[in-house]
Amino acid sequence: MAPITKGMKRKSEAAPPADRSVAQKVGSVTKVLQDSELPKSVVSLLKGMAGKSLSVVKATRHAHQSAVVAMIAEALDEIHASKKASVAQAQTKSASTTQEKASRIEAMDKATAALAASVAVETEKEAAAVACAAATVEKKGALKTAQKAQQAGDADLVELDKQKELLQFSTVSQILKLRSSKAVVSSLLKSAKTYGFDRGLTDALPKACTSEPANRTDFDRMVIEKVEAALAKADSDLQAQLDAQAPGRAERAAAVEAASHALQEAHAAAKTATTAVEAAEAAVGEAKKAMGGAKKSVSNYLPDMKRLLDDYDELKASLTAFDATRATFDELKELMPPPPPEPEPVAIVEAAEEQAPEEPAAAAVLG
Numbered sequence: 001m002a003p004i005t006k007g008m009k010r011k012s013e014a015a016p017p018a019d020r021s022v023a024q025k026v027g028s029v030t031k032v033l034q035d036s037e038l039p040k041s042v043v044s045l046l047k048g049m050a051g052k053s054l055s056v057v058k059a060t061r062h063a064h065q066s067a068v069v070a071m072i073a074e075a076l077d078e079i080h081a082s083k084k085a086s087v088a089q090a091q092t093k094s095a096s097t098t099q100e101k102a103s104r105i106e107a108m109d110k111a112t113a114a115l116a117a118s119v120a121v122e123t124e125k126e127a128a129a130v131a132c133a134a135a136t137v138e139k140k141g142a143l144k145t146a147q148k149a150q151q152a153g154d155a156d157l158v159e160l161d162k163q164k165e166l167l168q169f170s171t172v173s174q175i176l177k178l179r180s181s182k183a184v185v186s187s188l189l190k191s192a193k194t195y196g197f198d199r200g201l202t203d204a205l206p207k208a209c210t211s212e213p214a215n216r217t218d219f220d221r222m223v224i225e226k227v228e229a230a231l232a233k234a235d236s237d238l239q240a241q242l243d244a245q246a247p248g249r250a251e252r253a254a255a256v257e258a259a260s261h262a263l264q265e266a267h268a269a270a271k272t273a274t275t276a277v278e279a280a281e282a283a284v285g286e287a288k289k290a291m292g293g294a295k296k297s298v299s300n301y302l303p304d305m306k307r308l309l310d311d312y313d314e315l316k317a318s319l320t321a322f323d324a325t326r327a328t329f330d331e332l333k334e335l336m337p338p339p340p341p342e343p344e345p346v347a348i349v350e351a352a353e354e355q356a357p358e359e360p361a362a363a364a365v366l367g
Contacts, residue, residue: 022055022335025328029054029072032325036079046072054332069333076326083319090312097305104301108294115287122280129273136266143259150252157245164238 030047050072053065061069093100208220208227216224 025332026051026054028325029329032322033075038075046075057335057337076329080322083322087315087319090315094309094312101301104297108298111291111294115291118284118287122284125276125280129277132270132273136270139263139266143263146255146259150256153252154249157249160238160242
């Protein structure tokens, strides 16, 4: 029989692949950094140095790489704290959905009451403005009435004022001052005719007035004196008439002044009332906006609560995913060298080659 032979056969020397490579693990960490709310400059810095630090075995990292790992750990702590706070806040909100509904209904009730109060104030201010407008019209009428009464009552007095002014101009002093002024002579003649001076005086008046003082005759001087006396008497008579009617004139003037002042006050009150109406209208507009917002808030209660609960679930899932990534980082932080490959089992192959027994020799042919 042939001897039994034994042989050895080795498998491939490559180690079995890991479930996730180091590069993939580093990528999951950098993605968390990328999706965070950290400053872009910080994220860019850490992402750029993460691969060259976390993928190096801890025991062989130099000081710079260890510092980068520490910075990444600090950043992840900050991200974790933020996510945890968001989850806690969302949990608090989701736990108070019933209270939120009551709060929204209460806000709508308050907005409704505020709108009603604003409308009431607007109505009140509009009524006050209408009253002020009516008062203004009334005061205008009162002023016109007072002015007409003054005009009618003072008509004669105005004429007396003009006559008195003419008399004051037509004095001997003016005659002596202006001498041959035709305007003065004309004025004197007008006054003489108005007050019925003697015809002889009026006829002699022009010559007496226009003569040079040195050339005047005794008759000229007598004419001037008589005219001056007549003018003084006429002036006195006019003043007596004016004095007699002065109280009525003052009363009418006071009535016009009072009516004018009352109209000014009415205009001021109307302006104030108009401003108040504008403010009330603006308040009603704001109240309507608030009312609309409150109604919308109540009608959106169910969609808002669904969104709130969905956000809560998303935040919890995000925190869970972050915790898994943090565990991955912790693994990379303590990265160890891969273990040496285990000896591969030896396969023994036995090739037993059996030799077939010899066939018996052919019997001699009987001869």
